[in-house]
Amino acid sequence: MLFNSFDFILFLPIVFLLFWFTTKNNLKKQNILLLIASYFFYACWDYRFLGLLIFSTLLDYLTGIQIEKSQHQNSRKMWLLISLIINIGFLGIFKYYDFFVTSFADALLSIGLSVHPVLLNVILPVGISFYTFHGLSYVLDIYNKKIKAEKNFIDYALFVSFFPLLVAGPIERATHLLPQIKKEKVFNYSQAVNGLRQILWGFFKKVVVADNCAVYVNAVFSNYHHASASQLMATVILFSFQIYGDFSGYSDIALGTAKLFGIELLRNFNYPFFSRSVAEFWRRWHISLSSWFKDYVYIPLGGSRVSKSKQIRNTFIIFLISGFWHGANWTFILWGLLHALYIMPSILFSKNRTNLDIVAKKSFLPNLSELLNMLFTFVLVSFAFFIFRSDSLSNAIDYLTLIPLHQHVKIDQLSISYPLISIFIMLLFEWFDRMTTIPFLSIRSLYLRRFSYLLILLLIFFMGAFINPRSFIYFQF
Template structure:
């Protein structure tokens, strides 16, 4: 059930009116409705995988209570390990089993040894990487004595399965989201309107930006051998905007939906393509995952408060694990490795925390310098996205070699539903909108905000009519 479909519109309208009008000021009943709605939403893809969410919920609810009530350090560790094994066991089997089996077979075959192992036809449960990390953070935080366990399994189950952010984040922490299920929610016209604004902006990014770019990206990456250098470069740029529009669009829609229901979710993207270096990019991109790895992996490894050699090791571990989290393919590992390489000079020069403030342009000279930094960061980001989009490592390398060695520099204007020039114009307008509203959560602020909403809705409806309802890219992660 995609957010950008009429089916979901009917689903959400039904939930919204039941939630605010029939069950007004009845918190427990509202939570029951949200839990049922969340299970229906998830089961719409494949009801069989609901059992995984239920098992994770029961296991972590029980283990959280046991850890909290246990003073014995050894027993606390054993309980935490059980939680890790259950959750990561599900994730490992469904997402990585075939990857390890296939590479194990290939490794032995390189020595001339045949292995009698076979991969399985495993269906990847939608959003398993997201809700696994969300529920894991609960038990880890209890183990670290940062939070206390909840006594309400209903509230905890709703926290784990909350449908706006269930399948593609943001990955919320219990200390932020769980208390919101434990207190009474009151309808606020202001918050509901804000939620609608954020949802519309996310819908625009998905339907107009991501889905339109996808049309060109698919053709360019499939037929890259016949494309010119500039077309291949455009393909990488288009994919950069496709994945940004797709993922940040989903996050915005999730935040908007949650806000309409009286909940506050964390901001997951802060205009990442305006980053002035790769460190700033990762402070702006997929923030909920980046901070998760920071708090539960990077800092426990020693973080930046250790020797330089160990800091370098930690950076590579974080980026390689992040790449592998995205998918069971060497392309994602290569993507993570590239980002670690990008990050390394900043770490060695101790400049990885330089650009932490908002972008301000005070004069022409400073503006040119900032623009160059943004363009350079965007360029290397697009280069790494080639590995993210490619089917395999060879595909990525062939694409890049064709891009840098091809003597044909022309642009092939592809006639695929719309002209290429139209997409470039749309992206130009999109970049301008984001730039002038980079200090705000969404562009529907200030003067003429109603006119902006009408224009964005008009473009979304008109262009959306002719676009394919593409699945969200991050659903596969």
């Protein structure tokens, strides 16, 4: 079930009303209802993979208990390894097996050895990277004695499968979400209203910004040999807004939906396109994933409290893994590598902890230097996203080489007006909201704020791209 579908528009109010009117603030009933709703939500995509989700949940639930119970370090380590091997094994089979096998066959072919690899060609279960990471963080936290194992299976299963975050995050931590799940939920008016604000804004970003950009971007990427130089360049820029609108829109809807049930999820985006450096960008983009890698990979490797050379090594490792997490393609790996290179100067000169506050905190507009830094960062990030979007590295190179050559061709009937208008509206609202965590709250006047809700809702209806609703980009990861 997609958030941007008629099914979800029906599903959400039904679950909301059942949750608040039939469970009578009974925690057990609340959690059972949410778990059933979450499994139903997941099964609507593909019921066959529900078994895999339940198996993965059971595995981490049981290994968590076993790790806590074990007296000896070796036994704890063994249970941890069982969890890690099976979790990463599933991820490896579904996501990476074909990639490794074909890359190995290609490598052999380059030295003259021809092999015909056996490919699995299996569909990637939606959300597998996200719920696997939920489970891994839980087991690792128990192993590191940061939390106690959860004994209530319903509560633990809900932590893994809570429907707003099930398929594309944010990647939650047991330390943050489990206590909320275990606490009786009482309706909170302002929290629910904030949730609706986020849902409305998320829909705008997805349906209006991302999906309108997608029409243009997909048309050019699928036919770039016939696109003009300006169309090729515009597409590189538009894809950045598409992926931002798509993923942050999804995250806003997820956070907003969770708020309707009295749950606060981790913030995933914090106005990343207003970043003045790539290091700042990574504190504002897909925050739940970057903090996951920081806590479970970067810090265990020594983090920044090691020599410069090790710090550089750790940075490359974390960005390469981050790229690889997105999928089995060299384009994702190069995307990660590019970001590691972008961030290198700030690590070498120890400047990666600058720009901790949002831009122009004490003024309405940024100064010239801030503006130039923002633009420069945006260009770097957009180039990396272009690699990310390309089907293969050879396609990316082919695409780039066409830019200076394509002055006299163009794809007809490809309008950029809707994407540009929607991006302008999004950036305008986000600029005003940049000090807040909830959209629309920077508008002080109550009437103006209410008017803007209506305006955004009408824009969704008038400008949203609804024909053949598009799935979220991050569903494939």
